[in-house]
Amino acid sequence: MIGRNIHLLSIYSALTQFGGPLSVRLGLLAILNQGPCYGYQLRREFDRRTGSAWPMNIGQVYTTLDRLVRDRYASRMESDGDGQVTYAITDQGRSEVDTWLSSPVVREGASRDELVMKLAIAVTLPGVDIARVIQAQRTATLQLLQSLTRVKNSTTDPTSADELAWLLTIDAMIFAAEGEVRWLDHSEARLVRAVAEGGVEPLPLSGSKVRRGRPVKAAANE
Amino acid sequence: MKFGDGATSVPALVDIDLNVSEGEMVAIMGASGSGKSTLLTVAGGLLPPSSGSVWVDGKNLRECAPRQLSAIRRRTLGFIFQDFNLVPSLNTLENVALPLELDGVRLRKATRIAMEALALVELSEYAGRYPSELSGGQQQRVAIARAVVGGRSLILADEPTGALDSSTSEIVLGMLRDRVDSGASCIIVTHDARHAAWADRIVFIRDGRIVDQARSESPSVLLTRSRPESTP
Ligand SMILES: Nc1ncnc2c1ncn2[C@@H]1O[C@H](COP(=O)(O)OP(=O)(O)OP(=O)(O)O)[C@@H](O)[C@H]1O
Ligand SMILES: [Mg+2]
Numbered sequence: 001m002i003g004r005n006i007h008l009l010s011i012y013s014a015l016t017q018f019g020g021p022l023s024v025r026l027g028l029l030a031i032l033n034q035g036p037c038y039g040y041q042l043r044r045e046f047d048r049r050t051g052s053a054w055p056m057n058i059g060q061v062y063t064t065l066d067r068l069v070r071d072r073y074a075s076r077m078e079s080d081g082d083g084q085v086t087y088a089i090t091d092q093g094r095s096e097v098d099t100w101l102s103s104p105v106v107r108e109g110a111s112r113d114e115l116v117m118k119l120a121i122a123v124t125l126p127g128v129d130i131a132r133v134i135q136a137q138r139t140a141t142l143q144l145l146q147s148l149t150r151v152k153n154s155t156t157d158p159t160s161a162d163e164l165a166w167l168l169t170i171d172a173m174i175f176a177a178e179g180e181v182r183w184l185d186h187s188e189a190r191l192v193r194a195v196a197e198g199g200v201e202p203l204p205l206s207g208s209k210v211r212r213g214r215p216v217k218a219a220a221n222e
Numbered sequence: 223m224k225f226g227d228g229a230t231s232v233p234a235l236v237d238i239d240l241n242v243s244e245g246e247m248v249a250i251m252g253a254s255g256s257g258k259s260t261l262l263t264v265a266g267g268l269l270p271p272s273s274g275s276v277w278v279d280g281k282n283l284r285e286c287a288p289r290q291l292s293a294i295r296r297r298t299l300g301f302i303f304q305d306f307n308l309v310p311s312l313n314t315l316e317n318v319a320l321p322l323e324l325d326g327v328r329l330r331k332a333t334r335i336a337m338e339a340l341a342l343v344e345l346s347e348y349a350g351r352y353p354s355e356l357s358g359g360q361q362q363r364v365a366i367a368r369a370v371v372g373g374r375s376l377i378l379a380d381e382p383t384g385a386l387d388s389s390t391s392e393i394v395l396g397m398l399r400d401r402v403d404s405g406a407s408c409i410i411v412t413h414d415a416r417h418a419a420w421a422d423r424i425v426f427i428r429d430g431r432i433v434d435q436a437r438s439e440s441p442s443v444l445l446t447r448s449r450p451e452s453t454p
Contacts, residue, residue: 135433135434136434138426138434139424139426139434139435139436141415142415142419142424142436143436143437143438143439145415145416145418146419146424146436146437146438146439147438148419149416149419149420150438153396153399153420174416174419175416177415178414178415178416181415182415188253189253
């Protein structure tokens with residue numbers, strides 16, 4: 001019973017869980033798409049665009065940046081006089097960001113955080129059609145909801161405890177998916193209102209220099 | 223679809239191309255004022271579109287004589303209005319039997335069929351009550367019974383679960399779903415994603431335009447990978 005339901009449970013946690021492992025890679029890359037950043041600067045930008053809901057230590061930021069460089073989504077630029085290393089997005093990175101923003105968060109393997117983080121960052125970026133991001137996600141979530149409903153409706157009345165347990169699990173997922181759609185509806189309405197009340201300007205990268213940077217040597221050694 | 227003329231005209235529906243097949247249930251979702259009820263009214267021939275055409279059962283409604291139109295409304299079409307639209311001077315049973323009687327069905331037969339429809343929405347005991355003596359949800363179920371009575375093949379439902387609790391909604395949706403699975407077509411307007419998910423296709427409208435559609439995928443992926451084998 002436990003083994004058989006692993007797939008369903010992964011969908012369930014994707015719909016309900018906050019605080020699971022979160023892939024911040026694309027979130028950081030999307031911010032980098034606005035302009036080159038230092039590591040500390042990138043962390044600060046990420047925090048201020050996501051309400052500091054997923055605090056990261058600087059080590060995580062640099063590890064992620066190193067992977068982005070390795071995968072050719074970002075490149076390391078010349079260090080300036082202060083010995084700080086700047087990172088810039090590549091063309092390949094840019095198209096990765098476009099794909100991320102234009103496609104819904106996939107259910108398996110992702111947690112609900114990823115969707116929240118994505119939307120939070122997306123509203124701070126220039127040139128992103130948020131209404132489309134929301135609509136694409138809503139369509140995907142409704143498709144999941146349709147499948148779950150069909151599974152539920154094709155089930156005859158439970159004749160054993162494990163069937164009953166399974167139906168309860170399906171119900172829980174149905175309500176969770178519905179909750180997500182309602183949150184998306186609400187976000188859309190909030191967006192419309194915000195735009196009507198004078199527009200939501202994208203957040204520019206804050207220009208001020210950050211004092212602490214990654215030493216050039218450490219960066220070059222990796 | 224426009225409301226009004228000239229300078230005061232309001233476009234309510236723009237470039238809508240919607241085809242509903244036999245055995246298909248389509249849900250319409252969209253914010254308040256996006257044009258959902260207007261779309262349903264036009265689809266049901268209750269309002270002629272200011273341009274474009276509506277086809278029901280192979281007939282272009284614009285080219286139908288008034289007599290033909292009302293025959294379609296009586297026999298083919300079941301409309302569930304957002305505000306129920308029951309006749310206040312008729313009791314529950316008479317309201318449900320009304321479309322049959324208008325269509326010339328004998329009183330005794332109409333009564334029998336209407337009682338069956340009332341049983342489906344679990345209102346048999348309320349047959350003699352008047353609309354003013356019913357709760358909002360009960361009135362809504364009478365309206366639903368009236369719309370499906372006599373095997374109508376196109377059911378247009380504007381928020382049919384708006385006044386119903388979760389389990390009563392499921393009964394109503396199950397009933398509509400049964401009709402559709404035995405060959406009827408259904409368009410249902412709803413704000414509730416859980417109810418829209420009963421449809422084969424979900425159409426989103428915004429400012430009178432269709433902006434996206436979700437089609438149900440085969441649930442077999444979920445089924446085969448996770449359904450416990452039923453104990454014999
Ligand atoms: N008879 C009419 N004359 C003028 N404008 C109308 C008329 N009927 C509806 N409208 C307008 O057309 C638009 C669409 O209305 P409609 O009733 O179709 O919305 P809806 O999507 O059903 O909303 P709700 O979810 O609130 O029921 C609205 O802006 C409404 O004000
Ligand atoms: Mg309406």
